[in-house]
Amino acid sequence: MQQTLFNLHEVILLITVTESLLLALGIIVIPKKRPQSHCLLAGLLTLIASILLATLLVWSSAVQQTSALYSSLLIAILSFGLLAQGPLLYFYMQSLTKHVNFYSAAVALHFSPAVMSVVIILVFDLTLFDWLPHNWPHIANYKHNLILFIWAGFKCLPLAYTVLCCTAEYRLRKQLQDRYSNIPFWELRWAEIILGGFSLHWLWAFVAYWLSGYVGPEVNQQMGKISDYVTAALINVLFGFTLWSGRKALILPDISDHKRDSSIVENSEEKLAAIRHAIDVDSLHLEPHINLERFSEHCGVKPREASTLINKHYEKNFFEIINYYRVQEVKKRLSENRTSTVLDIALASGFNSQSAFQRFFKRFEGITPTQYRRQANSPSKRPAQRVSGNFP
Incomplete structure (x- = not known):
C-alpha cells in the first residue's frame, strides 16, 4: 500500500500556515488609518504561521530521520514564537487605542x-x-532541566497575557464609548471573541502541560493536536475581526488636540455652555455618525476637555449622554407621530443600530419603545418619566 505524504493533521496545519501568511500579506496591503495596528496583526499572523510550521517539522518522523535532528534552529524558532505570541497580541490590543513605543x-x-x-x-x-x-533518558541532566524550564515558560506564561489583553480590551471599550455615540454591539464583541479564543488556547496548553505527567504518550499527542486545531479556528476569527471591526470601529485615528485659533473658548462655564448649545440648539445628537472629535470641533473645545466636562457634569460619558438625548427625541416623536414606525422614528432621532436603540431606550425608560407609544397614546396610562444619572 502506498504511504500518504501527509496525514490529515499535517494537512490542516499546512492549510492554516498558508492561510495565515496570505492574511498577513492582505493586511499589509490594505489601506489603513493606523499602520502600526495592521503591522502588529500581520506580525502576529506570521508568527502563528511560523509556530505551526515549526510544530509540523519538529514532530514529523520524516524530519527526525534527517540531519535536522541534531540542529537547534527548529526548536529555537518554535520556542521564540510560543513565548512571543502573548506580548505581540497584547501590544496589538494596545495599539488600537494608542501608539506603542517599541x-x-x-x-x-x-x-x-x-x-x-x-x-x-x-x-x-x-x-x-x-x-x-x-x-530525555539519553541526554545530560542539565539539558533536560533547561528544556523543562523552557517548556514551563511557554505553557504557563501566556496565561499572564490573558489578563493583560483583557485589560487592554477593557480600555479599548471605554475609549470607544467615550468617543463614539453609535457603536454596533457586535463590533465590540469581536475583540472579546479574539481574546476568548486565545485564552481558551492558552488555558488548554496549560492544562495539557500539567496533565502530561499523568497520561500516556498517545493522550498527550491528541491534546497537542487539539491545541493546533484551536489555533486554526482562531485564524478565521482573526480574519473576521480584521475585515469588519478592524476596518470600521476598532482601528481608530488618534484623538488630536488641534486648536481652532479664534474659536477655542477659555473657561469651563463657557465650554459647558457650548456643549449644551450643541445639543439643545444645534441638535448634534441627531447626527447618526457624530463622534467626540466632530462634536468638540463644533463646540470649539478640545476633545479631551469635552470628554472631561461631560463626565464631570452629567456623570456619563459622551456615548451615554448623546444616546440619552436621542431617547428623549424618540419619546417626543412617539407621542406626536402615530403613523411612522418605531424604527423609522429611531433612525430619524440619530440611532443607526436597532439593537442599540432598544437597549438604551429600555435602560433609560424601563419599558420598550412599543410599550411607551401604547401608553403615550392612552390618556389613562401615561408613561412615568424616568431619569437616570445627573441629566438635565
Missing part, C-alpha cells in the same frame, strides 16, 4: 523570555534530539 525598556522586558529561550537553546546547544521527550 524602543522602550518595558516592551523589551515583555519579549525578554522569548529572546532568553533562544539564547539558552543556542548557548547550550539544545537540539531537536534533546527536545523530543522519548530521548
Whole structure:
C-alpha cells in the first residue's frame, strides 16, 4: 500500500500556515488609518504561521530521520514564537487605542523570555534530539532541566497575557464609548471573541502541560493536536475581526488636540455652555455618525476637555449622554407621530443600530419603545418619566 505524504493533521496545519501568511500579506496591503495596528496583526499572523510550521517539522518522523535532528534552529524558532505570541497580541490590543513605543525598556522586558529561550537553546546547544521527550533518558541532566524550564515558560506564561489583553480590551471599550455615540454591539464583541479564543488556547496548553505527567504518550499527542486545531479556528476569527471591526470601529485615528485659533473658548462655564448649545440648539445628537472629535470641533473645545466636562457634569460619558438625548427625541416623536414606525422614528432621532436603540431606550425608560407609544397614546396610562444619572 502506498504511504500518504501527509496525514490529515499535517494537512490542516499546512492549510492554516498558508492561510495565515496570505492574511498577513492582505493586511499589509490594505489601506489603513493606523499602520502600526495592521503591522502588529500581520506580525502576529506570521508568527502563528511560523509556530505551526515549526510544530509540523519538529514532530514529523520524516524530519527526525534527517540531519535536522541534531540542529537547534527548529526548536529555537518554535520556542521564540510560543513565548512571543502573548506580548505581540497584547501590544496589538494596545495599539488600537494608542501608539506603542517599541524602543522602550518595558516592551523589551515583555519579549525578554522569548529572546532568553533562544539564547539558552543556542548557548547550550539544545537540539531537536534533546527536545523530543522519548530521548530525555539519553541526554545530560542539565539539558533536560533547561528544556523543562523552557517548556514551563511557554505553557504557563501566556496565561499572564490573558489578563493583560483583557485589560487592554477593557480600555479599548471605554475609549470607544467615550468617543463614539453609535457603536454596533457586535463590533465590540469581536475583540472579546479574539481574546476568548486565545485564552481558551492558552488555558488548554496549560492544562495539557500539567496533565502530561499523568497520561500516556498517545493522550498527550491528541491534546497537542487539539491545541493546533484551536489555533486554526482562531485564524478565521482573526480574519473576521480584521475585515469588519478592524476596518470600521476598532482601528481608530488618534484623538488630536488641534486648536481652532479664534474659536477655542477659555473657561469651563463657557465650554459647558457650548456643549449644551450643541445639543439643545444645534441638535448634534441627531447626527447618526457624530463622534467626540466632530462634536468638540463644533463646540470649539478640545476633545479631551469635552470628554472631561461631560463626565464631570452629567456623570456619563459622551456615548451615554448623546444616546440619552436621542431617547428623549424618540419619546417626543412617539407621542406626536402615530403613523411612522418605531424604527423609522429611531433612525430619524440619530440611532443607526436597532439593537442599540432598544437597549438604551429600555435602560433609560424601563419599558420598550412599543410599550411607551401604547401608553403615550392612552390618556389613562401615561408613561412615568424616568431619569437616570445627573441629566438635565
